[in-house]
Structures are given as C-alpha cells and as structure tokens.
Amino acid sequence: MNPAPPPAPEKTRAISEAAKRMLSAKAEQFTESVIREMTRLAMRYGAVNLAQGFPDFPAPAEIKQAAQQAIAADVNQYAITWGAKSLRDAIAEKSARTQGVRIDPEREITVCCGSTEAMMSAMMAVINPGDEVVIFEPFYENYGPDAILSGAAPRFVKLRPPDWSFDAVELAAAFGPMTKAIILNTPNNPTGKVFRREELEAIRDLCVRWNAFAITDEIYEHILYDDARHISIASLEGMRDLTITVNGMSKTYAVTGWRVGWAIASPEATSAIRKVHDFLTVGAAAPLQEAGAMALRLPESYYQKLAADYLARRNLMLSILEQAGFGVFKPAGAYYIMTDISRFGSPDDVAFARYLVEKIGVAVVPGSSFYNNPADGSQQVRFTFCKTDQTLQAAAQRLAKLGQE
C-alpha cells in the first residue's frame, strides 16, 4: 500500500521465504509507516523534520503542571479501562459546548492510547469479514493498515485538487450493501480540506441509506484558517447513533507523546469498542488523563490563540514553499501543506523526498504514501508546519538551495 521508503540499514536484511511463512499475511500487506521512517531519516541526515506532524514547541505550562500534580498525588495506577471519569466528563462537556452534541460520559466514551488506538479499536469493534469501508484519498496513512488489520475491504474515493472536493456520484457508487463504514477526516490530513455542511449531508444521506457508520477523525478540529468552520458529522440529524467520533489531545494541546485519545459512539458501539480497547491496551496513562480533564476545560481564548498561531505558521510556510518553486494547495485546516513537485522534474515523489532529506536537509513525506495507487501521488510531497518560526526559517534557508545542487 505504501511505497518503499528510502532504504535504512536496519531494513536491508532480506527475510527468507521460510521466515516469511511464519508471519501474518495481514502484516505482509503494508509497510512500516513512511511518515515515521522519514523522521528516522531526518535524524540520520541532520535534516529539518517537516515530515512528521509533532510540534517542536512546548506544551502549555498549565497542562504540564496538571500532569505533574497528578503523578505527585499518586494517580499512578490503572485508570478505569474506558477512561478516568474526570476526563470522560470533560469530553462530554466539551462536545456539548463546541458541537452541541450531548453524550453520556458513562456509556458513550472510550478513552484510548491516542486517537490511533481509538480508530483501530473502533474498526475492530464494527468490522466483520467481507465488510467494506469507504476511504477518501489522499488519506492519512494509518487508515490503510487499519482496514487490513480489522479485515475490511477498502473502497477508495478521490478528493481532487485544488479544493479536494469529491464527486457525489463516485461517492454514491462506493456505497452498497457490504458497506460497514466510511472513514472521514476533517480537518483533513494531508490535504487541509475542511468538509463543508453540504458535503457532510451528502455523506450522511449515504450512511443513513446503507446503514453505515461514519468513523470520523476530528483530531485537527481546532486548527482552522480563514472562514473554515469545523462541523462534526455527529451533529447532523440522523447521525447521532451512526457516528463514531475519534479525537485526542495530541494536536490541540501539543502533546503527541502523551498518547491520550478517545472514541465517542452509541452505547451499543461503545460496549464493543471498550472490549477491544481493554484487551489491546487496558487503558491510557492515568495521570495524563487527569491533565486531559483540565486541558479540555481551557477557556475559548486558548483555542483562538492556537488557531491564530497556526495561521501565522501556515502563511509563513506557504510563502517559503512558493519561493522555493513548489506548487502549493492552501490548507483550510490542520497543519500540513500538500505540494505539487512537477516543476522540479523528479522521476517521482520518493526520489524527490530522498533528495530533499539527503542533499537539501529537509524531511518531507512522499505523496504516494497517501494513495492506494502510488502513481497518484508521484508528483506530490507533504510538508508539516507545526514547528517554531526558527525551524521553519531553517527549512527556508535550506529549501532556497533547491535546484542549485
């Protein structure tokens, strides 16, 4: 599914056929994460890492203090497996406050080890052999392996540049009696698309018609630009019980290493998700859940500043990339920029990404890792800009060398 990344020494050892037969056929079907592999290459070549979406600036002081206090107060044992009550209450309050969606913290929330686990647990909880899952592409690279591991057959539907809209007829054709779910990600990684109400309504109509879940990853809900507004599909009429909302602390509070996320779903779906989650990981870090309860109650001004800071970073990164000769697709949300590299005359995105990390000193993600058919992303690479100005300026200096090698 993902293209082979530039070779790393630890991966050059060939696996014999006999050893291969000892391994799972599912794990054979995908490569390790290209994004996280690019981070390792960035470290090896001393490159500025604009590949993986983790902030390189500090997390808010009050959140860190809350975590420290929780550890000092000996919140150091297992939390309730589906999440500390304090955090579930805060999630329910925030959902009502920001999206008008009222959820029962006792029966409709499962706190997981990041939204990554929430997505995997949700898929394993609802997928049966033969079920199909509709996935928009380009997609966040985890969804492909999530589908394979949960046993779902993916049906891909294209989001087309420059505005990354989908064709309603193509989407309708992807749904059918075997459709169990559509995976939605808004604001979207890698495109920066923020799904509009009419688009969500079209998706809702198909979910209702085919009795399919919308599993929606809303981890970038507060990172929005210009006039973009985040709408949770769960807030649309008819979607309350058909939606599984996946979210987490990683991006909103700059704590990607804490691994605290959650899934919100109907009581029936939640009871299945909780069982899968319990046997996958038991629970997320207890003291960090307490800090999460505090974080989710931060005032509106926190989220306004977050969006304003990201707007400045987005605009800076757009100008850096345009000056360096990239074609850019301006994101309406999230913190990535998909770029068109066709002007550079590189044979493909993987070769170009390798050249960038080794010779220019900037790590990016090859576009093909976001597509089912690698050829679709062969003239695209993705940059993240969740970095300090200093980091972005260091990248600018290096990118200015492009074409002069």
Ligand SMILES: Cc1ncc(COP(=O)(O)O)c(C=O)c1O
């Ligand atoms: C769309 C999307 N979902 C989920 C994640 C991972 O989130 P978490 O850290 O909560 O597992 C990422 C991280 O880049 C992402 O881009």
